[in-house]
Amino acid sequence: MAGASTPGVVSGQLALLIPVGSDTYAVALETVREVVVDPRVTQLPTAPAVVRGVFNLRGDIVPLLDTGLLLGLRPVMEEPYAVLVETPHGTAGLVATDMPLTVRLNESVGHSDIEGTTETYLVADARLAVALDIPVLLSPARISR
Amino acid sequence: MSPQESLSENDFQRLFAMEAEGRLDTLVDELLELEKGGATPEVVASLFREAHTIKGGAAVVGMPHVARVAHALEDLLEEVRRERRGVDTALIDAVLAGVDAIRTLIPLAVAGQGHEEAAFDAEQRLRIAVGGPPVVDGKAAEEAVPGQAGSPAESGADLAGRDVAAPTAAGGATPPRPATAPPDVRVPAPSPAALPPPAPPAPPSAPPSGPEPGRAPAAAREPHAGDGSVEAHGAADGAAGHAEPARATATEMLQIPVHRIDELVRLIGEASAATLRLGSALLERLERDPSGLTEYRDLVRSLNELQELALHARMIPVMSLAPRLRRAVRDLARETGKEVRFETRGEDAEIDRGVLERLADPLLHLVRNAVDHGVESPDERRRNGKPAEGTVRLHAMQLGSEVVIAVSDDGRGIDVTRVRETAGRTDRSAIEMDDEAALYLIFRSGLTTATKVTGVSGRGVGLDAVRASLNAVRGRIEVRSDPGMGTEFRIAVPITMATLRCLVINAGGQAFAIPLHSVRAVLPPQGSAMVGGRAMTMLDGRPVPISSLAAVLGTGNGSAGPAVVVAGLTRSHAFTVDELIDQRDVVVKGLGELLPRMPAVAGAGVQPDGSILLVLEAAGLIERARRMDSGDRSHEAASGGGHEEIVPQRAASILVVDDALTVRELQRSIFENAGYRVRVAVNGEEALTEISHERPDLVLTDVQMPRMDGFELTEAIRKQASLASLPVIILTSRGSDEDRRRGLECGADGYIVKSGFDQSALLSAVERLLGADR
Numbered sequence: 001m002a003g004a005s006t007p008g009v010v011s012g013q014l015a016l017l018i019p020v021g022s023d024t025y026a027v028a029l030e031t032v033r034e035v036v037v038d039p040r041v042t043q044l045p046t047a048p049a050v051v052r053g054v055f056n057l058r059g060d061i062v063p064l065l066d067t068g069l070l071l072g073l074r075p076v077m078e079e080p081y082a083v084l085v086e087t088p089h090g091t092a093g094l095v096a097t098d099m100p101l102t103v104r105l106n107e108s109v110g111h112s113d114i115e116g117t118t119e120t121y122l123v124a125d126a127r128l129a130v131a132l133d134i135p136v137l138l139s140p141a142r143i144s145r
Numbered sequence: 146m147s148p149q150e151s152l153s154e155n156d157f158q159r160l161f162a163m164e165a166e167g168r169l170d171t172l173v174d175e176l177l178e179l180e181k182g183g184a185t186p187e188v189v190a191s192l193f194r195e196a197h198t199i200k201g202g203a204a205v206v207g208m209p210h211v212a213r214v215a216h217a218l219e220d221l222l223e224e225v226r227r228e229r230r231g232v233d234t235a236l237i238d239a240v241l242a243g244v245d246a247i248r249t250l251i252p253l254a255v256a257g258q259g260h261e262e263a264a265f266d267a268e269q270r271l272r273i274a275v276g277g278p279p280v281v282d283g284k285a286a287e288e289a290v291p292g293q294a295g296s297p298a299e300s301g302a303d304l305a306g307r308d309v310a311a312p313t314a315a316g317g318a319t320p321p322r323p324a325t326a327p328p329d330v331r332v333p334a335p336s337p338a339a340l341p342p343p344a345p346p347a348p349p350s351a352p353p354s355g356p357e358p359g360r361a362p363a364a365a366r367e368p369h370a371g372d373g374s375v376e377a378h379g380a381a382d383g384a385a386g387h388a389e390p391a392r393a394t395a396t397e398m399l400q401i402p403v404h405r406i407d408e409l410v411r412l413i414g415e416a417s418a419a420t421l422r423l424g425s426a427l428l429e430r431l432e433r434d435p436s437g438l439t440e441y442r443d444l445v446r447s448l449n450e451l452q453e454l455a456l457h458a459r460m461i462p463v464m465s466l467a468p469r470l471r472r473a474v475r476d477l478a479r480e481t482g483k484e485v486r487f488e489t490r491g492e493d494a495e496i497d498r499g500v501l502e503r504l505a506d507p508l509l510h511l512v513r514n515a516v517d518h519g520v521e522s523p524d525e526r527r528r529n530g531k532p533a534e535g536t537v538r539l540h541a542m543q544l545g546s547e548v549v550i551a552v553s554d555d556g557r558g559i560d561v562t563r564v565r566e567t568a569g570r571t572d573r574s575a576i577e578m579d580d581e582a583a584l585y586l587i588f589r590s591g592l593t594t595a596t597k598v599t600g601v602s603g604r605g606v607g608l609d610a611v612r613a614s615l616n617a618v619r620g621r622i623e624v625r626s627d628p629g630m631g632t633e634f635r636i637a638v639p640i641t642m643a644t645l646r647c648l649v650i651n652a653g654g655q656a657f658a659i660p661l662h663s664v665r666a667v668l669p670p671q672g673s674a675m676v677g678g679r680a681m682t683m684l685d686g687r688p689v690p691i692s693s694l695a696a697v698l699g700t701g702n703g704s705a706g707p708a709v710v711v712a713g714l715t716r717s718h719a720f721t722v723d724e725l726i727d728q729r730d731v732v733v734k735g736l737g738e739l740l741p742r743m744p745a746v747a748g749a750g751v752q753p754d755g756s757i758l759l760v761l762e763a764a765g766l767i768e769r770a771r772r773m774d775s776g777d778r779s780h781e782a783a784s785g786g787g788h789e790e791i792v793p794q795r796a797a798s799i800l801v802v803d804d805a806l807t808v809r810e811l812q813r814s815i816f817e818n819a820g821y822r823v824r825v826a827v828n829g830e831e832a833l834t835e836i837s838h839e840r841p842d843l844v845l846t847d848v849q850m851p852r853m854d855g856f857e858l859t860e861a862i863r864k865q866a867s868l869a870s871l872p873v874i875i876l877t878s879r880g881s882d883e884d885r886r887r888g889l890e891c892g893a894d895g896y897i898v899k900s901g902f903d904q905s906a907l908l909s910a911v912e913r914l915l916g917a918d919r
Contacts, residue, residue, distance in 0.1 A: 042757040043655060044736075045698035046743045046769070054736065056751050059414045063740055089738040144741040 009131045011105045011121065017129055018083050019098035020067045020076060026105065026121060026129040033084040033091060035100055039064060041079060050143055052079055052095060064093040070137055071114055087138040094132075105129075116142070158255045161206045163400055165251055168195045169244050174468040176244075177475055180237050186226075192240075193222040199247065208254040210264035211247055217271035218243040224275055234479070239274035241472070243267050403459070403498060410455045414732075414751075417448045421753045449730075456732065460495040460640070463541035463550060466505055470512045474537055477516045484523050484534040485516050490805060491541035496548045496640050504550070504620075504638065507611040511552040511634050512537060514607065519556030519632050529629065531555070540805060548640055549811065553633035559584060559626040584624055588612045621764075625810065633810070639747060639762075645733050647760060649726040650709060652694040653701025656758055658731050658750065659709060663763035665717055665819070665908065667725065668708040679774055682719050684710055685912065687796070687820040692770040694720040698745065711763040712908070716818045718767040733760050745769050797915050798822040798839075802832040802846035802858065803876075812845065812876075812907075819908055829853025833861055840871065843915055848877040848884065856891045863892035872914040876907075 009015040009028035016032050018025045041053035041064055052064040064082050069075045082093035083100055108119040112130045116137035123129045136142070172195045175188050200215035218240060224230035246267030253260050424435035435441040471487045478485040496504075520526075520535030527533055540551045565583040568575035575586055588608045615622055620638035647658035648667075666684055673680040673691045681688040689710055695701030697720065708719040731750035736743075744765025750758050799821050801812045813823045824841065826832040828850040836844070844862065848855040855875050862868045874895040875888040888896040895910050 040756065042749070042759065043700065044740075044743070044746070044759065045655075045700050046745050047740060051740060054749060054757055056755050056757050059411060059751055061734055061736060061749050061751065061757060063737065087739060091737075092739055138739065140739055140741060143739060 009105060010119075011107045013105055015103055015105050015121075015129075015131070016083060017101050017103055017123060018067065018094060018096045018132075019100065020095065021074065021097055023068075023073070024123065024127055024129040025067065025117075026103075026123075026131045027083070027085060027094075027134060029102060031085050031134055033086055035096075036082040036084060036093065038080055039082040039093065048144060049075070052076075055082070055093065057084070057091070060091070062091050062093050064095060065138070065143070067094045067096070070094075070142070071116060085134055085138070087134055089138070089140055092138050105131075155255065157206045158208065160400075161202045161208070162251050162255055164202065165199055165211075165247065168199055169248060170468040171195055173241065173244055173472050176237060176240055177468075177471050179232055180234070180475070184225075184232050189222070189226050193219065193226045196222050208251065210259050210261065211250045211254060213264050214243055214246050214250065214267045214271070217268040218247075221271050221275050230275065236274055239270050241476075243271050401458075406455065406458050410452070410459075413448065413452045413455055417445075417452065417753070420444055420448060452732070459497050459499075461498050461501060462492060463494045463496050463501060463548060464489055464492050464539075466501065466508060467539060469505065470508060470539060473509055473513055474516055477513055478520075481517060482522060483516065483520050485520050486534055486536045487512075488536060488538045489540070490538070491550075494541035494543045494548050494550075496638070500638055500640070503614060504636070507614045507622075507636065508539070508550065508552065510607055510611050511636075512539070515552060515554035515556065515632070519554035519558075521557050525557075542811065543640070544637075544811070547637045550636045550638070551633055552636075553631060555631040558628040558630055558632055559587065559624070560628070561626070584626060587624070588622070635810075639733075639735075645731050645760065646728065647731045648709065648728055649758065650694070650722040651724045651726055652704060652720075652722045653698065654723075655700055656726060657694070657698075658729075658758050658760045659711060660747065660760065660763070661728065663711045664709060665712045666710040668710065668719065670705055670707055670721075682708060684717070684719070689717050689719050690770070690774065691719040691721065692774065694722050694766075697766065697770045697773060711766065712815075712818060716767060717820070718770055720766070720770070731758060731760055796820055796822045797842040798824065799911065800824050800826060800832060800835055800841040800844045802826045802829065802844065802850070802855065804828055804847065804850040815907065816911070821911075829855065829858030829861065832858055836862070836868065836871075840868070843872045843874070843911060845874045845876055845911070848875060848888075856887055859888070859891045859893050874910060874914065 009026050014029040015026040016029050016035075018027065036055070036057065039055040041055050043053045044051055044063075047053075050066050050069045052066050054061050054063050056062075062082075062084065064079060066075050076095045076097055078097065079095045081096035081098070081100060083096050084091055084093050103123055105121045105123070107121075109122050109128070110120045112118060112120050114130065116133050118131045118133050121129050121131065172192060175192050175195075178188055179192070196215055196219040200212050200219050203209075203211035203215055221230075221236070221239065221243075225232060225236070230236070246263055249263055250260055420441075424441065427433045427435045427438075427441075467489050474485055474487040515537045516535075520537065521529070521531075523533035526535065536555050538551070538553045540553070542549050561580045561583050564586050565575055565578060568583070568586040568589065575583065578586070588611075612622055615636060615638070620636055623635045623637075624632065625635070626632040645658075646661045648661055648664050649656055649658050651657075668682065668684070671682065673682045674688075675681070676688060680691050682691045683689070691708060693701075693703040694709075695704055704721045704723045706721060706723045707725060708721045709725075710717055710719045733748040733750055735748050736746070745762055745768075746765070747760045747762035749760060752758050799816050801809055801816070801823060802825070803809045803812070804827050809825045809827075813825060816823045824835055824839075826835050829846070830853045832844065832846065833853075835841075844858075846855040846858055853861070855877065859873050859875065862871055862873060872894045873892065874897060875893045876897045877884065877888075885896050894914055897907060897910060
């Protein structure tokens, strides 16, 4: 599980791009378990706002998290895709608002200042993708706050 | 065995590590029995046999260092067995040090390492101990041998794996015990005949979920004592003596890695889902209603039973932790010069293995705290008119979907004034707190009132860690303390993966499940009244606060539907919902470690159609409703309702008679919460005195109590003409027909078996009897 040892994805590595609104994020492909299309989400009352709810993954109950709110940005309005990532505390789903795609990352074009992210990469169509630091972003402490 | 299943040498080592862990626990338990003066030939023979078996096993799987220490251990115990050496503390210490050394050496050996020095030291110490005092009347002169290798504090820390109180203080000589092997659970073997080696004759094993939990199989009560199926070295060996009858009749046990059971549970779940899909396919494509097919119904029923059985296989007795805790009590008592007895009750309480594992450290901490802070020195106790020997009790009990574990002592209690002063230095608000609130300050990080820092406590890094560990398993902790009388910490943890019978309702457009054991009543749609600024409704002549469930959960507004009255640990509350859907069994799963603890949500279950049903938690829900209520007095909880004054009836009074503090207090809280007045007595005699002072409306009594038991009490009550109509309920862990007959013969109105009782059953039995009486 590279997510626990190397924070985020590095250049040259295969990454999954997660579109969230007008932004794009990247996670190392090896931390991704699978992508679920149109997850059937059950609301979880009294949970922190970043928790969109829980859904059933072949009998396992998996939390679905608002990728935008987790980064301190705008909340997402819908959840057409859930990218399942492995964290040190179990599997979690990150909302993607468009189809996630796989790319091999080029050289980093700069450091990202957003907490829970590492580097910025230039990907296809002149888009920028910010690499997520999964162990930091998906820690119980951060989700609770 | 297929090639992929054949075992490598390392696999055998892991298997041995698992087996040895159980044997070492047994050894320590029996050793402490010996120290208490229980030096029967059977115990000594059993100790010897454990050491002998470990030695043989270690040699077979290629762990020469372990074998060496075990050999020295065996030789020392052989001296005791042949009555050439007496039992004294030096012997006990040497054997414990040997056990610790083996615990350290096994994981090293599994990892392909040796530790020549540790093996040598332990072996030497055991050899020296052989030359102890001779036997005098089965005992030895009390004097320690020179050159004690590891102090009791060190061995205690090692045994526990890690010391919560002082992670760095007790490291030293022995490294912490790493996980040597994948976790495993022990389940009764289905059939002795299925085992390869010829097993000693045994009665047919009871199923894990036997019909009478009070009569759990011996192996459930002594999880490490009955694994006779792997007796390849011990029992067959002439040197080990004759096979012990107790061992021969123990339920056969198998050790199964947890992941295999998890896989089993998952596959059964998939099979159930596939069966339901098959059912819908039959209906849609062939237009055959599957519920009309006997074969289909049989299949569904079998799968349900299978699922329940598989879930039960993950459960182990809470008391399997007792040997470790007993050892810690013993070591710490010796270190601090105290006399402490360790008692356990609640052998039939079981819990998910994963949960119990997480409770080991918190419980160890509480037990050590009780010895270090709670129990006074023998001198101080005598001065205060107490017996010199203090008592630390571990009591476990299943209550609905939770297991309640209490750690209590009869020591000096917590000095609330000191707690308040200490906390007040950094937080002025603490000074204003009442005693109950101030008591809970002990769970704050960094707070200690100990005047000196010892190896185990007084660093103020303990109870907050205990609380944090409990949060991780969605448990909670309560404390009660009586100055001069003692302290009790009570932990309540959910039995995860449990199947719960639930009432399913709709609130705010979403379905929720409420565990039936916490449902007291369902009321038809009705108005509420405002009392003291709070919306109240009436239940059985008593006012109960009422709120809208959707509003409390934040998913909607008020509902005009029926109200569900739920009972938490200490109080009741009514919640209005949109509609009642049905009752069903829900396999409750936790929501994982990533999410914070949500006190109002107990977990969730996956429904046959793949949707997720959230299971609510009564205590958390009530707490949330009350907080919202006090935060917003104008909060209109339910629809309609005038503002009439409610005058409650005089609350009925119940006399609870039980010698166990935990049971007494548990029942007190259940009944007080339900609106009753509660008095308590510790035995039949005291109960009669209480009754003569003021006649209660009902008596609830335990059977086994000192001085006068529950049957005698019932008879004594029935003999008095003035008490002839006083309802008596006997509540007991003895579930035999004979006991039940005796209870009813001596005049009891009801007979409830503790291991089967849940809160609502108890309450409804009491309400029925009171209704008939009043």
